[in-house]
Amino acid sequence: MKITASFHLRCLLISAVFGAGCGDSADPSSAVSPAENTQHTGSGPIHVVCTTNIIKDLVRQIGGERVAVTAIMDGPGIDPHSYTPSPQDTNALTAADLVVYSGLHLEGQFDGPLESLNHRGIPVICVTEGLASEQPGRLLQTPDGIADPHVWFDPELWLSCGQHLADELSEYDPDGREQYSKSAVAFAELMRTTQAEGRKIIASVPVTRRVLVTAHDAFEYFARAFEFRVEAVQGISTESKPGLRRVDELVTLLVDNRIAAVFTEQSVSDRNIAALVAGCEARQHALKIGGRLYSDTAGAEGTEQETLAGALLHNIRQIADALAETEPDADKPAPGSNAAAPQTGASTESEDSQ
Numbered sequence: 476m477k478i479t480a481s482f483h484l485r486c487l488l489i490s491a492v493f494g495a496g497c498g499d500s501a502d503p504s505s506a507v508s509p510a511e512n513t514q515h516t517g518s519g520p521i522h523v524v525c526t527t528n529i530i531k532d533l534v535r536q537i538g539g540e541r542v543a544v545t546a547i548m549d550g551p552g553i554d555p556h557s558y559t560p561s562p563q564d565t566n567a568l569t570a571a572d573l574v575v576y577s578g579l580h581l582e583g584q585f586d587g588p589l590e591s592l593n594h595r596g597i598p599v600i601c602v603t604e605g606l607a608s609e610q611p612g613r614l615l616q617t618p619d620g621i622a623d624p625h626v627w628f629d630p631e632l633w634l635s636c637g638q639h640l641a642d643e644l645s646e647y648d649p650d651g652r653e654q655y656s657k658s659a660v661a662f663a664e665l666m667r668t669t670q671a672e673g674r675k676i677i678a679s680v681p682v683t684r685r686v687l688v689t690a691h692d693a694f695e696y697f698a699r700a701f702e703f704r705v706e707a708v709q710g711i712s713t714e715s716k717p718g719l720r721r722v723d724e725l726v727t728l729l730v731d732n733r734i735a736a737v738f739t740e741q742s743v744s745d746r747n748i749a750a751l752v753a754g755c756e757a758r759q760h761a762l763k764i765g766g767r768l769y770s771d772t773a774g775a776e777g778t779e780q781e782t783l784a785g786a787l788l789h790n791i792r793q794i795a796d797a798l799a800e801t802e803p804d805a806d807k808p809a810p811g812s813n814a815a816a817p818q819t820g821a822s823t824e825s826e827d828s829q
């Protein structure tokens with residue numbers, strides 16, 4: 476049986492409504508007629524190609540044995556904001572039964588290849604598509620109205636993405652509906668226990684020291700879920716240009732509040748974080764690198780951090796260890812300081828405008 480719904484077409488329509496949806500800036504009117512063959516017809520596992528390894532984990536969690544999954548950006552050091560797909564990547568995408576991506580502009584260079592899949596009739600699922608239509612109020616955005624794509628760090632939002640993926644997979648592969656539905660329930664449970672465990676670990680960090688400074692602004696959802704204040708050198712995309720003024724602002728914040736540690740990221744250059752350490756050193760504040768966080772990717776295949784849950788808890792342990800360490804007078808905010816209180820739902824000010 477053939478169905479007429481096009482996953483990608485629907486995604487493009489959503490993006491037209493919300494301005495920053497899954498399909499980027501593509502004009503929905505340019506989408507061709509709904510893809511044919513949007514139901515699985517072959518035997519054996521469904522060959523799914525994903526963009527990032529965080530999406531690969533989600534597809535595995537929901538698809539189980541019914542899917543065979545690969546990712547184009549399959550490693551902890553790959554930056555999805557700037558990664559440009561090679562001709563081999565495009566071939567891998569066009570050879571897939573089904574393609575799954577994160578959306579909300581995360582995969583900045585994938586618009587063309589994803590759009591061409593629609594023209595070829597290859598079904599495409601955007602996992603964050605459901606958020607824009609069902610929970611727009613829970614999506615964070617910059618003052619410029621750009622949606623923050625790093626939703627996987629809010630376990631409640633990510634379990635919704637799992638549910639959405641289960642619904643879309645069920646439409647594509649109706650024989651697997653029961654399994655996808657059960658997997659979505661189990662995944663929701665995993666996300667909730669991960670959040671509870673994370674909060675337990677974070678409880679060791681006094682509220683006044685819950686300030687997370689990273690290379691790019693990937694942790695706003697994390698801040699909301701785990702009650703942190705976050706600051707970053709770059710905006711929500713690594714493509715934004717960090718200004719010297721921003722580095723100076725952060726050095727002042729770190730010195731004034733005697734914050735003990737800042738964090739590098741697996742998929743982002745350490746250069747800007749090194750500038751913070753040097754800036755603090757010049758002002759006699761010993762700032763250390765508290766760890767290397769997973770931001771836009773999960774860990775390497777075969778490690779505990781290959782799953783989003785594993786990567787998130789790994790981050791939390793590093794953050795708690797580094798920030799819970801006591802420095803002399805570290806719990807006493809500096810006179811005139813106004814920076815030591817965590818802000819939940821903090822704004823996502825981008826450096827794009829500087």
Ligand SMILES: [Zn+2]
Nearest residue numbers: 693711712771
């Ligand atoms: Zn990012």
